[in-house]
Each structure stands twice: as structure tokens, then as C-alpha cells.
Amino acid sequence: MNTNENVRIHVTGNPADIRLFLNAIQEEAPPASVIEDVIMNETGHEAYKEFTILHSHDVSDDITEISPDIAVCPECLEDICLQGNRLNYAFVNCTNCGPRFTIIRDLPYDRAKTTMQEFPMCSDCRKEYENTGDRRFHAQPVACERCGPHYELFVRGIKISEAMNAIIRHVAQRIETGGILLIKGLGGMHLACDAFNESVVTRMRDLKKRDGKPFAVMFRDVESIKRYAIVSSQEEKSLLSWRRPIVLLVKKNHGKPLVANNVSSGLNLLGVMLPYLPFHALLFQKLQTSAIVLTSGNFSNEPILIDNGEAMFRFSDFLDAVVLHNREIHNRTDDSVVRIMDEKERVFRRSRGYVPAPVRTLLNTDGILAFGAELTNCFCIGKGRKAFLSQHIGDLQGLETVQFYEQTITRFLQLFRVKPSLLVVDMHPEYLSTKTARNFSGLPVVPVQHHHAHIAACMAEHHLDDKVIGVAMDGTGYGDDGHIWGSEFLVCDLTDYRRITHFEYLPLPGGDLAAEEPWRMGVSCLYKVFGKELVNLKLPFVNNIEVEKLGVIIRMIDRKVNCPLTSGAGRLFDAVAALLDLCMVASFQAEGPMRLESLADKNYLESYPFEVSQTIRLDGIIRGVVEDLTKGADNAIIASKFHNTIISIIFETVKDIREKEGLNTVVLSGGVFQNKYLLEGTITLLKANKFDVYTHETVPTNDGGVSLGQLAIASKRRSLSCV
Ligand code: ZN
Ligand code: ZN
Ligand code: FE
Numbered sequence: 001m002n003t004n005e006n007v008r009i010h011v012t013g014n015p016a017d018i019r020l021f022l023n024a025i026q027e028e029a030p031p032a033s034v035i036e037d038v039i040m041n042e043t044g045h046e047a048y049k050e051f052t053i054l055h056s057h058d059v060s061d062d063i064t065e066i067s068p069d070i071a072v073c074p075e076c077l078e079d080i081c082l083q084g085n086r087l088n089y090a091f092v093n094c095t096n097c098g099p100r101f102t103i104i105r106d107l108p109y110d111r112a113k114t115t116m117q118e119f120p121m122c123s124d125c126r127k128e129y130e131n132t133g134d135r136r137f138h139a140q141p142v143a144c145e146r147c148g149p150h151y152e153l154f155v156r157g158i159k160i161s162e163a164m165n166a167i168i169r170h171v172a173q174r175i176e177t178g179g180i181l182l183i184k185g186l187g188g189m190h191l192a193c194d195a196f197n198e199s200v201v202t203r204m205r206d207l208k209k210r211d212g213k214p215f216a217v218m219f220r221d222v223e224s225i226k227r228y229a230i231v232s233s234q235e236e237k238s239l240l241s242w243r244r245p246i247v248l249l250v251k252k253n254h255g256k257p258l259v260a261n262n263v264s265s266g267l268n269l270l271g272v273m274l275p276y277l278p279f280h281a282l283l284f285q286k287l288q289t290s291a292i293v294l295t296s297g298n299f300s301n302e303p304i305l306i307d308n309g310e311a312m313f314r315f316s317d318f319l320d321a322v323v324l325h326n327r328e329i330h331n332r333t334d335d336s337v338v339r340i341m342d343e344k345e346r347v348f349r350r351s352r353g354y355v356p357a358p359v360r361t362l363l364n365t366d367g368i369l370a371f372g373a374e375l376t377n378c379f380c381i382g383k384g385r386k387a388f389l390s391q392h393i394g395d396l397q398g399l400e401t402v403q404f405y406e407q408t409i410t411r412f413l414q415l416f417r418v419k420p421s422l423l424v425v426d427m428h429p430e431y432l433s434t435k436t437a438r439n440f441s442g443l444p445v446v447p448v449q450h451h452h453a454h455i456a457a458c459m460a461e462h463h464l465d466d467k468v469i470g471v472a473m474d475g476t477g478y479g480d481d482g483h484i485w486g487s488e489f490l491v492c493d494l495t496d497y498r499r500i501t502h503f504e505y506l507p508l509p510g511g512d513l514a515a516e517e518p519w520r521m522g523v524s525c526l527y528k529v530f531g532k533e534l535v536n537l538k539l540p541f542v543n544n545i546e547v548e549k550l551g552v553i554i555r556m557i558d559r560k561v562n563c564p565l566t567s568g569a570g571r572l573f574d575a576v577a578a579l580l581d582l583c584m585v586a587s588f589q590a591e592g593p594m595r596l597e598s599l600a601d602k603n604y605l606e607s608y609p610f611e612v613s614q615t616i617r618l619d620g621i622i623r624g625v626v627e628d629l630t631k632g633a634d635n636a637i638i639a640s641k642f643h644n645t646i647i648s649i650i651f652e653t654v655k656d657i658r659e660k661e662g663l664n665t666v667v668l669s670g671g672v673f674q675n676k677y678l679l680e681g682t683i684t685l686l687k688a689n690k691f692d693v694y695t696h697e698t699v700p701t702n703d704g705g706v707s708l709g710q711l712a713i714a715s716k717r718r719s720l721s722c723v
Pocket of ligand 1: 094
């Protein structure tokens with residue numbers, strides 16, 4: 001019997017058989033299932049003649065968790081080749097696979113409460129649904145050609161076909177001949193084109209009115225991925241998991257033909273995923289090409305589109321075809337993004353396949369609503385000891401994203417039956433997330449420092465509750481002193497923190513604009529070290545900036561006009577990337593740091609001098625980089641030395657704190673730790689010196705994880721009556 005709390009099983013038999021049965025439950029569990037615990041009680045003997053599943057019923061007010069969406073399973077893919085009522089049927093699913101979160105309107109999870117409600121089951125599907133021995137027993141979205149949803153193909157607003165065969169043939173042909181199509185999927189619409197055709201990829205970029213952000217690519221199978229990228233066994237596991245995330249892989253730079261260079265904006269990383277819908281599988285049966293760009297269907301910075309009408313209205317005229325279906329997407333999800341670092345999967349963007357699975361904590365989080373940060377926002381709500389992180393919302397800057405944010409908060413509260421009693425926000429007074437909290441009037445609000453939240457998020461993920469050394473390497477976060485923090489060495493627990501040291505402050509000429517234009521930070525660093533002499537440096541970087549622009553920045557710094565102070569590690573990476581002429585103006589977030597990372601090579605062991613005192617002095621790094629550049633040293637050597645230096649700074653500082661404070665646990669968090677070279681180097685060095693090191697895995701190390709930390713801090717403070 002299923003209840004809202006658990007599955008209850010009565011078994012009769014001899015002890016050995018029962019032990020085998022208990023093992024089998026764990027070992028043969030369906031891939032997407034989570035067995036939290038098996039509790040065994042002996043009851044009076046009862047003999048059973050047959051296997052029966054009793055009707056589900058609720059045993060308390062508690063709610064059942066909602067499953068994330070699951071990639072189509074191999075059996076279902078077989079069914080679309082064999083089963084009469086499911087031949088080429090793109091909405092095939094079973095208890096082991098198919099849509100979940102994206103179609104759920106309310107709980108309990110019954111068809112009537114999903115967007116499948118509009119499709120009454122036919123008698124064949126009902127038979128499977130009711131048969132305890134069937135793979136589709138109680139599969140809520142069960143459907144077939146006769147009763148379920150359907151795809152439709154439109155060209156310039158005119159419906160061309162409803163027949164799956166014809167649609168797939170048309171889509172494949174359009175892609176092969178350089179077309180761009182909009183295809184409705186599971187959590188939203190995708191734009192698709194051939195990944196090997198550079199000119200169509202350029203057209204796609206223009207069409208999305210978008211920055212140079214890398215596009216994700218869907219490959220036919222693992223074998224074809226291996227021709228173009230290096231795939232470790234751990235990466236292969238993530239690619240093939242039922243969550244089917246986008247996995248960031250290092251490209252191979254030989255072999256032909258290559259995936260078009262502009263897909264990944266010239267980076268050495270490529271975001272790769274495998275087919276996860278029956279539609280994708282059917283498409284690759286017809287396609288010659290082994291990879292297609294599959295990127296979110298939206299204009300830059302807007303949330304992924306989910307509405308048919310809007311998709312037609314906004315995209316139809318610019319595209320070669322639009323493929324829609326008539327099942328509503330209730331909960332929007334993007335493709336999730338992961339990267340394997342230190343042999344573990346690290347979630348960078350947590351959405352389809354991961355949400356809304358809770359993060360289990362040891363804290364009473366009940367009734368806490370944490371609003372998150374500003375960019376790459378996720379919010380978080382607490383129920384019992386569980387923390388429900390929202391799907392990736394995006395940057396809270398455009399109207400559409402803010403609407404999506406507010407709507408999703410309302411939905412999560414309703415779906416998980418949470419009545420908020422305590423609100424948590426970032427200390428930044430101007431964050432839209434902070435302002436949104438004002439919509440909930442009358443509730444207490446806890447402001448939390450951004451980097452304390454980062455560290456607390458990682459602590460909550462690993463069930464840490466004692467004092468730790470927290471290292472937050474980040475872009476920006478509002479500090480206690482009103483400056484912009486981002487390279488913070490904290491001694492903290494879940495209640496409070498002490499800031500031990502940080503990178504020295506540097507002026508950030510132009511404020512937020514400086515994050516988009518790394519050259520400004522480059523100038524700021526040089527000016528700090530060389531003063532007005534910087535104009536005499538024999539550097540291409542300096543020569544490439546117009547004298548007038550240079551003068552403006554220097555005057556801004558001198559007069560402290562629009563030059564907030566920052567200790568952001570991300571900005572230092574920006575500055576060095578600019579000095580190396582890797583990225584003067586960023587066409588997407590963290591472009592400079594990513595380009596810098598891609599050059600770092602483990603074979604170079606040298607580093608630059610630095611000095612740790614009250615703050616961490618950066619002069620040695622800047623001087624070192626300039627000297628190397630003047631000598632004509634290779635960018636790869638400079639990038640490696642720079643990375644090695646940051647790793648050494650972290651290590652030396654943390655060692656110092658260990659000696660003074662007697663703490664041995666180090667928690668690493670912040671967006672800069674998405675850097676594989678930096679994270680792995682830091683972990684290795686710390687572990688070699690007997691530190692206990694904790695890093696993010698299922699919760700993003702970037703600002704997508706901040707709300708979990710906010711929630712943990714508020715919960716802890718509440719338990720100590722500090723709020
Ligand atoms: Zn299936
Ligand atoms: Zn049916
Ligand atoms: Fe951050």
C-alpha cells in the first residue's frame with residue numbers, strides 16, 4: 001500500500017527469504033526511486049494467498065514528495081517501435097519514466113491534478129493503469145496514440161501536419177538543410193539547429209538577440225559524444241542518468257568535422273546532453289547529423305517559453321518551423337547543468353530532473369521562506385526538516401523573470417502546503433528578491449550576509465552544524481561594511497560569522513558595469529600597483545585602450561565617483577583575463593574567468609608572490625603578471641601561475657586560521673569554485689594537509705544555492721530564539 005508518507009508491505013515467509021526480499025528492495029529499486037529508510041516491524045502471522053496492492057490512502061496531513069521528471073526509459077523506447085497503439089507515439093511513459101513535476105498542478109499526485117487531466121484514458125491505457133502486474137500500473141501520465149496528447153507542425157503560422165511520421169521527417173529535413181526550429185519539450189520550448197553548421201548557429205544567436213552565452217548540444221548517443229569530447233566514466237554516468245542533465249565536457253580539438261566553434265563561443269568546454277524525450281529519440285532515428293544545438297526557446301534573459309500562443313506569436317515569423325504539442329507545461333524547467341569535478345557530479349543549474357526533490361537537513365526549517373540572491377536566483381521553502389529549492393529562476397532583472405519568480409513562490413507554497421512564518425533575504429537592500437519579501441507583510445524578516453549564506457548552504461548540504469572555516473570565492477555580495485565582498489575567509493557556524501580576512505579592496509570603476517567589462521578591473525588593478533605610470537607599461541592591454549577612456553577610469557578612481565570597493569575574487573579573475581587580452585568585454589557571465597581557466601595547465605607548478613596580513617595583498621600577483629607579459633611569456637603559463645597563486649593563498653590563509661582557531665573543517669563555496677582547476681587544486685592541497693574539506697554537490701556553489709544557506713541560518717537562529 002502507498003500512503004502519503006511511505007510504502008507499507010506485509011510479507012510472510014521464512015527469515016532467510018525475507019532477508020533476500022529486503023535486499024532486493026534496495027538493490028532492484030527503480031533507477032529514479034529514493035529509498036530513504038527501511039523500517040521493519042514484526043507483526044502477528046498472517047498467511048497471504050496472493051500478491052495484492054491495497055488502495056492508497058493518506059495517513060496524515062503530511063505530503064508526499066513530488067518526483068522530478070524522468071527521462072524516457074529503454075522499455076518505453078521499445079514500445080514505440082512495437083506496440084500498436086504507441087507506434088512513433090511521442091508521449092509514451094510508464095511508472096519508471098516520463099513527466100512529473102512539469103505537469104503537476106496540485107497534490108496528491110493523481111492524473112486529475114496534472115495537465116494530463118484534459119486527456120481521459122482510453123480503455124487500453126486504463127487496463128494497464130489498473131493492472132498491478134503492468135509496467136504502467138498507476139502511471140498517472142499513461143497515454144497512447146488514441147487518448148493522449150499530440151504534436152503539431154506549423155510553418156509560418158499554418159498547420160502542416162499532425163502525423164508524427166511526417167512531423168519528424170519534416171523537422172529532420174529542415175535541420176539538415178540549415179533551418180532553425182522551435183520545439184516544445186518537457187519543461188519549455190527549445191530552439192534547435194544543426195550543431196555542425198556555423199552559419200546557422202550565428203543566425204540562431206542573432207535571433208535570440210543574445211549575448212555570446214554557449215549553447216547546449218544534444219548528441220545522438222555516448223559514442224558520438226566521444227568523437228568530439230573527452231568523456232570520463234563519471235561524466236558518462238551523469239550523461240546517461242535518468243536526470244539527463246547537460247554535462248560540461250572538455251572538447252577534443254582534433255577529428256573532423258568539429259562542432260561549430262561558435263556553439264560554445266570558442267570555449268574549450270561544451271555543454272552536452274543525450275536525448276531524454278521520445279521525441280528526441282524519434283528525431284535522431286531520422287537525422288543524419290549526430291548533434292543538434294538545443295537551447296532554451298526565449299529571447300536573451302527571459303525565462304524559457306512554455307505557452308503555445310506566445311511561442312507562435314513571438315517566434316513563428318523568424319523560424320523555419322514550429323513544433324508544438326497540446327499538453328500544457330505547468331511548471332517551467334530549464335535543462336539542468338552539471339560538471340564533474342574531483343570525480344563528483346556538481347550541479348551548476350538545478351532544474352529539470354533535479355527539482356523539486358528536497359534537500360534533507362537536520363534543521364527544523366518549517367515555514368521558512370528564503371528569497372535567494374539576484375542573479376541565477378533560486379528561492380527555498382522549508383517544511384519539517386526538508387528544504388525545497390525552487391528550479392533555476394534566472395536573473396531577477398527582466399519583468400518576465402520577476403513574474404516567473406513571484407508565481408513560482410506562490411505555487412511552491414501551495415504545492416507543499418507551507419504557510420510562511422519567517423522570511424529570509426539577502427542583506428543587499430536593492431535586490432529584487434529582497435524587495436519581493438515586502439509582499440508578505442507582517443512576517444519577521446531575517447537579513448543574511450551573502451557569503452555567510454554561501455557557506456551555510458554547503459554546511460546544510462553536508463549536515464554540518466559546528467564552527468567551520470568558510471572560504472567563499474565569489475563574484476559579488478553585499479558586505480557588512482557596505483562594500484562589495486567576494487573573497488571571504490570566515491569562521492562561522494549557522495548562526496553567525498567572523499570575517500577573518502579577504503582580498504584587499506579595489507575600486508570597481510562603473511560598479512555593475514565593471515563585471516560586464518573586465519577591462520575596467522584590469523585598469524583598476526594596474527592603477528593600484530603602478531599609479532599613473534601604468535600608461536608607460538609596454539602592454540598590449542594598455543595600448544588597446546583609448547587614452548581618453550583610460551583617463552576617464554583613472555579620474556573616476558581618484559575622485560571616487562561610481563567606484564564602489566570590491567574584494568570579489570571574480571573581479572580579480574576578470575582583471576587578469578583582461579590583462580591577457582582574453583576578454584575585454586564579456587558577452588556572457590563569467591566569460592573572462594572561464595577563458596582564463598581554460599588555459600590553466602597542471603604541468604606548470606610556479607606561482608606569484610603574495611602577502612597575507614590584515615588583508616590579502618594582491619600587488620605581487622599584478623606585478624608578476626605584468627612582468628611575465630612584458631617578457632612575452634605564454635598566456636597558458638601566466639594563467640596557470642595565477643590559478644596556483646589563488647590556491648596557495650587559500651591554503652596558507654586556511655592553515656593560519658587552523659592554527660589560531662583550532663578548527664580543521666573547511667567549507668568551500670561561491671561561484672568562483674565552478675572553476676575545476678581551482679576547486680580540484682584547492683581540495684587536493686587541503687586534503688593532503690589533513691583538513692576535512694566540504695564542497696557543493698547537489699546544491700549549486702553559485703548564487704543558485706544561496707537561498708538554502710539563508711534558510712539554514714534563519715532556522716538555526718530561530719531555534720536559539722535569535723529572531
Ligand atoms: Zn518508461
Ligand atoms: Zn490510451
Ligand atoms: Fe554569490
